[in-house]
Amino acid sequence: AQTVTQSQPEMSVQEAETVTLSCTYDTSESNYYLFWYKQPPSRQMILVIRQEAYKQQNATENRFSVNFQKAAKSFSLKISDSQLGDTAMYFCAFLNGQGGSEKLVFGKGTKLTVNP
Amino acid sequence: GAGVSQSPSNKVTEKGKDVELRCDPISGHTALYWYRQSLGQGLEFLIYFQGNSAPDKSGLPSDRFSAERTGGSVSTLTIQRxxxxxxxxxxCASSLYYEKLFFGSGTQLSVL
Known part of the structure; x- marks a missing residue:
């Protein structure tokens, strides 16, 4: 079974600075997807960024980028120019791309606080 | 509406009572998921519906939990006792393509 580990329960960063959230996963599959979701106090999970395992190029979405190290099974999220609105829980998630088990496996999350 | 809608937003119940939680997925989405998020934990998969296929119930923690999806749209998660x-x-989340899930805002259940 796949597992996702987020080793940082809480992190803080000053507004406008850069922060990196860590995520490692364990799988024997070769085709899969990795995600970072943001959960603000409203509770709604919002997709931040997605990476297909077969793509070597790291995904980027505006201020958010990932460092995907497939051999190391590492998938970290970098937030540049942090904003107060980035304060939220961040969850790393794994999805098997082989089909037949289409359910996301989540880590336990990292609580990020952006300080003014 | 444009998004996944869940009701009620909050539910307080007494131990031993039954509760029903509702999910209205995005129109046209064939897949629907239920997840549980306990305090300080990640999201735990409960059940998955895809079209007319038999649901994947592998995440339901006990036989007190059940879910149905009527007409391929609205879903109800029932917790007994x-x-x-x-x-x-x-x-609750819905999707058209399985790698793009859209989540609702959830139901906070408190059992006293």
Whole structure:
């Protein structure tokens, strides 16, 4: 079974600075997807960024980028120019791309606080 | 509406009572998921519906939990004889393509 580990329960960063959230996963599959979701106090999970395992190029979405190290099974999220609105829980998630088990496996999350 | 809608937003119940949680997915989405988020934990998969296929119930924690999806749209998660350990946020998600899930805002269930 796949597992996702987020080793940082809480992190803080000053507004406008850069922060990196860590995520490692364990799988024997070769085709899969990795995600970072943001959960603000409203509770709604919002997709931040997605990476297909077969793509070597790291995904980027505006201020958010990932460092995907497939051999190391590492998938970290970098937030540049942090904003107060980035304060939220961040969850790393794994999805098997082989089909037949289409359910996301989540880590336990990292609580990020952006300080003014 | 444009998004996944869940009701009620909050539910307080007494131990031993039954509760029903509702999820209205995005129109046209064939897949629907239920997840449970306990305090300080990640999201735990409960059940998955895809079109007319038999649901994947592998995540339901006990036979007190059940879910149905009527007409391929609205879903109801039912918890019978609630226990205090059932207290959690229950999140619903829907998708058209399985790698793009859209989540609702969840139901916060508190069992006293």
């Amino acid at each position: 609630t226990q205090q350990e059932d207290s959690a946020v229950y999140l």
